[in-house]
Amino acid sequence: MDISTSYMGIPLENPIIVGSSGLTATVDGVKRLAEAGAGAVVLKSLFQEEITLQTDKAIKEARNSDGSVAWFDYKGRQTPMEFYGYKVKEDNLERYTELITRCRESVSIPVIASINCFYDSLEWIAFAKEIEQVGAQAIELNMFFSPTRFGQPSHEKEALYFKVIDQILKAVTIPVSLKISYYFTDLAPMIQRLSTTGIGGLVLFNRFFSPDFDITKIEVTPSHLFSTPSEMALSLKWIAIMAQKVECELAASTGVHDGEGVIKQILAGAQAVQVVSTLYKNGIKHLPVMIETLKSWMGSKGIKTVADFRGRLAQESTTDPTVYERMQFMKYFTDKKRVKAL
Numbered sequence: 001m002d003i004s005t006s007y008m009g010i011p012l013e014n015p016i017i018v019g020s021s022g023l024t025a026t027v028d029g030v031k032r033l034a035e036a037g038a039g040a041v042v043l044k045s046l047f048q049e050e051i052t053l054q055t056d057k058a059i060k061e062a063r064n065s066d067g068s069v070a071w072f073d074y075k076g077r078q079t080p081m082e083f084y085g086y087k088v089k090e091d092n093l094e095r096y097t098e099l100i101t102r103c104r105e106s107v108s109i110p111v112i113a114s115i116n117c118f119y120d121s122l123e124w125i126a127f128a129k130e131i132e133q134v135g136a137q138a139i140e141l142n143m144f145f146s147p148t149r150f151g152q153p154s155h156e157k158e159a160l161y162f163k164v165i166d167q168i169l170k171a172v173t174i175p176v177s178l179k180i181s182y183y184f185t186d187l188a189p190m191i192q193r194l195s196t197t198g199i200g201g202l203v204l205f206n207r208f209f210s211p212d213f214d215i216t217k218i219e220v221t222p223s224h225l226f227s228t229p230s231e232m233a234l235s236l237k238w239i240a241i242m243a244q245k246v247e248c249e250l251a252a253s254t255g256v257h258d259g260e261g262v263i264k265q266i267l268a269g270a271q272a273v274q275v276v277s278t279l280y281k282n283g284i285k286h287l288p289v290m291i292e293t294l295k296s297w298m299g300s301k302g303i304k305t306v307a308d309f310r311g312r313l314a315q316e317s318t319t320d321p322t323v324y325e326r327m328q329f330m331k332y333f334t335d336k337k338r339v340k341a342l
């Protein structure tokens with residue numbers, strides 16, 4: 001049986017991609033993941049927000065004791081803002097391109113770079129070009145314009161996604177994917193529109209930091225860093241709904257903790273499946289276990305290739321497509337009715 005596949009035209013030995021995280025932040029980490037059998041890796045993101053914060057910090061530190069700012073002339077950049085903005089970006093990009101270069105030299109699995117954009121900016125075009133030049137096989141754009149901001153209508157926020165995608169697609173020739181959240185006014189049409197931009201893949205969905213409360217100290221605290229398997233329900237449902245309605249490939253992300261989860265996401269229509277939390281919780285040794293589960297399930301069902309079962313439970317391939325549109329827990333719908341592949 002053959003578990004190889006492809007993602008955005010890049011051949012993968014298996015459909016399990018290790019998602020962007022601390023696990024993929026170093027060359028050694030990436031080597032270990034490759035040895036354990038990862039189909040590909042998405043490197044830890046280069047965060048625009050982090051670069052902006054570092055720039056602000058550097059400028060504050062550069063202020064003279066009297067509050068004025070020293071004057072610089074660094075490669076023609078004549079204001080402190082230009083100097084520090086340039087320096088911080090250059091340092092970050094240099095570290096990142098070095099990581100890509102060394103990973104490409106050390107492993108044979110595909111290396112996908114990740115850029116996190118939190119506001120619209122032309123600087124991503126230069127970053128994307130350099131990332132392509134040093135040999136990343138693809139770029140994953142982790143884009144999130146916060147829905148908590150007031151004063152800007154949703155269509156304007158949505159337009160930013162299309163603007164950044166357009167700029168990046170014009171700048172590079174390697175495949176570009178987009179990792180998104182589910183915080184859109186009208187999710188299905190938005191996913192569909194994004195899929196027609198020329199991107200190679202959509203990653204459904206990113207997982208975000210959420211605060212929790214400590215009721216003893218009456219304080220806000222961080223909540224769980226890692227996902228739980230029950231969180232997979234959201235991406236499973238949306239992969240199944242969208243798989244036959246998009247013009248790019250879909251990668252599943254969030255809550256996939258075992259081989260069964262991988263199989264389910266492919267049945268829903270995912271081209272590839274990203275995992276992170278399960279490897280933090282169970283160790284990298286869990287990768288070969290997941291691969292083995294996939295192989296033995298395919299063997300038990302007499303399925304020869306991943307393509308042979310991909311999308312068999314996608315919405316329009318089932319005996320009752322309406323099952324994916326039920327939202328409310330009405331008694332009528334909780335009756336045990338089997339929905340099968342056509």
Ligand SMILES: Cc1cc2nc3c(=O)[nH]c(=O)nc-3n(C[C@H](O)[C@H](O)[C@H](O)COP(=O)(O)O)c2cc1C
Pocket residue numbers: 019020021022044045046114116142179205206207225226227228253254255256274275276277278
């Ligand atoms: C420690 C940690 C660091 C992460 N860093 C990034 C990152 O830099 N960029 C990104 O797009 N996602 C990042 N993520 C999110 C993961 O890529 C993934 O989308 C999320 O954890 C959900 O997948 P999971 O349920 O398999 O963990 C991070 C997650 C964790 C736990």
